[in-house]
Amino acid sequence: MAAADSEQIRRRYDRLAPWFDSLEGILEGLLFRRLRKKLWSQASGGHILEVGVGTGKNFAFYPDGARITGIDFSPKMLEQAQRKRQRKQIAVDLAQMDVQALDYADNSFDTVIASFVFCSVPKPRRGLKELYRVCKPGGQVLLLEHVLSSNRFMDFMMNLLNPLVVKTLGANINRETLKNVQACPFRNVYTDPASSDMIKLIRAIK
Template sequence: MKLDSAQIQQRYDRLAPYFDCLEAMMEGLFFKSWRTKLWESVEGQHILEVGVGTGKNFDYYPAGARITAIDFSPKMLEQARNKKNRKHSNVDLELMDVQSLHYASNSFDTVVGSFVFCSVPSPMKGLKELHRVCKPGGRVLLLEHVISSRPVLAGIMNLLNPLVVSLAGANINRNTVKNVQACGFRKVRVDERSSDIIKLIEAVK
């Protein structure tokens, strides 16, 4: 099953008020430590976060950096704005689709995304946009869940994927590492701390 941007947006709009609660256990057990690893690698003064969601990365933002964050779901962005006000986070929030970024080429020192490209209808289009807006020599840092390299588990993920997409709009069987490698970056590296299905990817323009 393949959904378009409007259909996926509707699913995230519907889930937005409950999203943090739904992921609370996974966030505490796994995702927080991965977010720390992701953001400790961020460099530069002008940072773009794509797929900001409810603002789960606000606590990890580097001090002193100019940060812009986008999401294509108005309701998720509403949650992020509420969290920004509570935490007094220094970030500019924009409603925007990663597949069509309204920024000039070569604008950002680092582009960051966490668990985003499972939900992008045309991931290659979105990844090429990240390449475009990243400065030469800059980096795109992605934390993504991907299809397992183990045949049995990969088969289960492929079997379950239509159900997950229909409920949440997220694909659990994407091969994001290969997609990044095909988008013109000078160098792509997968952090050695990555697991079988969670990958920390660094791409240098």
């Protein structure tokens, strides 16, 4: 890793933070917002962890009555989230943290949730195992992720373009996140029927 990889990606997200919402504005309006809402509609329990809180794009979907903790490894992204939290009066505890080494005890959260995060985690299976660890038995991990296409031509193009995308944006477009989740010791893993070839809604039960 690692530390070098994480630091490099952190710097890229720090650089993009002030313009991040604008950069994804069109896709957010056309597609991502609807998927985020669907993802968060499944969140349950008294204590929820959002991994990769970013600029606070999911604040609008937080369920009432739950204690919510949001983490991100980019301090500049967290600054944006803190401003939005204050502006919109959102009840969430924010902290800087790397998903690959969470500072939480085992079995801490009823739901652990992340959207478009594991494209930029240097060691995704390590991060997913951390989500499993901090999730309570019987709890759930909810993920919204873009993944490598099953189409052979798209697969080829995504792998070809991936180094350029990582260099400019810090995100991988060729991750096989569903397979990585299935490699963890979750009791059950489901994909939402509404998932597309390249965007997956995943629910994993511990």
